Amino acid sequence: MAVKLQGFEFWKTTLRGARYVVAPMVDQSELAWRLLSRRHGAELCYTPMLHAQVFVRDANYRKDNLYGEVCPEDRPLITQFCANDPEVFVQACLLAQDYCDAIDLNLGCPQMIAKRGHYGVFLQDEWELLEKMVKLANEKISVPITCKIRVFNKMEETVQYAQMLEKAGCQLLTVHGRTKDQKGPATGIASWGHITAVRNAVNIPVFANGNIQHLSDVEQCMEETGVQGVMSAEGNLHNPALFEGLSPPVWEMAEEYLEVVSQYPPCTLSYVRAHLFKLWHHTLQIHKDLREELAKVKNLQGLTEVSRQLRLRCQEAGQVVGLPFPHWICQPYVRPVPKDPVANSNGTEVKAVRHKRALSLEDSDGASDALSKNKQKKKARNPHKNFCPEQKPKYIKCEQCGNPKGNQCVFNLCRGCCKKKAYKEVADCPSHGLKFKTKAEKQKSEREEEGKSRGLQEEGGFLPGLAPLGLM
Secondary structure: OOOOOOHHHHHHHOOOOOOEEEOOOOOOOOHHHHHHHHHOOOOEEEOOOEEHHHHHHOHHHHHHHOHHHOOOOOOOEEEEEEOOOHHHHHHHHHHHHHHOOEEEEEEOOOOHHHHHHOOHHHHOOOHHHHHHHHHHHHHHOOOOEEEEEEOOOOHHHHHHHHHHHHHHOOOOEEEEOOOOOOOHHHOOOOOHHHHHHHHHHOOOOEEEEOOOOOHHHHHHHHHHHOOOEEEEOHHHHHOOOHHHOOOOEHHHHHHHHHHHHHHOOOOOHHHHHHHHHHHOHHHHOOOHHHHHHHHHOOOHHHHHHHHHHHHHHHOOOOOOOOOOOOOOEOOOOOOOOOOOOEEOOOOOEEOOOOOOOOOOOOOOOOOHHHOOHHHHHHHHHOOOOOOOHHHOOOOOEOOOOOOEOOOOOOOOOOHHHHHHHHHHHOOEEHHHOEEHHHHHHHHHHHHHHHHHHHHHHHHHOOOOOOOOHHHO
């Protein structure tokens, strides 16, 4: 068994001293995009965040998200999992370790789905659990364990957090210099000061994440913080050539990406569409008819054609006010600055609250403007579709995995768990269309009938009531 490298030796040897890193991005850092990014300067890539529990129980999920994307050009590669159970995390790591160079534990995702699933940045206060997860994985798996974190408001707490993970067995730490509340309109600026403090406090390689829009930002970040590498997510999505220091025409990147997609099928169409929306973001603000077309097309050929039409239109387009380059040049997307708090009549500040658009029962027929554009399209296709949260059916969870159970399942399980149980116990579940007992009884009956027929033939050579063939 090969010796597992650690810390700086792991970074220098296995990761080849990678400095330019493409972040793990859900549904966006798939094989085709990783290969495109590597062609344009990226030295290390992460898979999209994978759900450890689903990875363990679902063979198709493993095939679609890792096993089916094996490519010699796609190394070094780190597989990232979200998890909240040490045993499940280790099982997932063991299933993935032969297909990557390290396993990363996601402790930085701030989205609502992570809050509901109890993973990502929402575990950052549970140090005992995290210490156990990292320590167990470090002991059991054959590749190094790494972590990606967000910072606390207090620099001292962030440093202690990083040191705890290092002590538990983390061999490389990526620090996103934003807190868990810095997201969406409140994203703000990442704190390189927090990253610097972590880098100075630990004895393992550190990657920085945040505020990266150009190659000059990468160089400045490395100089200011002393980190070993810099990770880019959104900057990379808008300009895959960021690490080359180039800003090529959008169509060059779009056409090259579509070529890679066709060379390494299958690639989920929604991933390709999302990448084209990011690449063509500024141009689509002008050519809104093609924006609608890009959202509607149903195959790769259709996406390619829309991209071609955008290129043709760009040859006649003018400059857009407020952009540093023409809109057809790859360039970063700068989020709008959040509105300042407004003052009430007493002079005290009132925080602006963004209310979700909801469709009430009273105006469900006429108030289409209360729905998002996406929901309006769905309602146009299905006028009877109900978008009221209060009227959505409440699903009872499967007793084993937590997924919605079958409404009439005899075991009170989801289909996957029910199939395993029914197979093991040779039972039927009419709700899920499983007939293991029925099939077993049928096979038994057929064997008995076959045995009787054989016995009769051996006794007289013909069945009772029938004359032998020679007498007919």
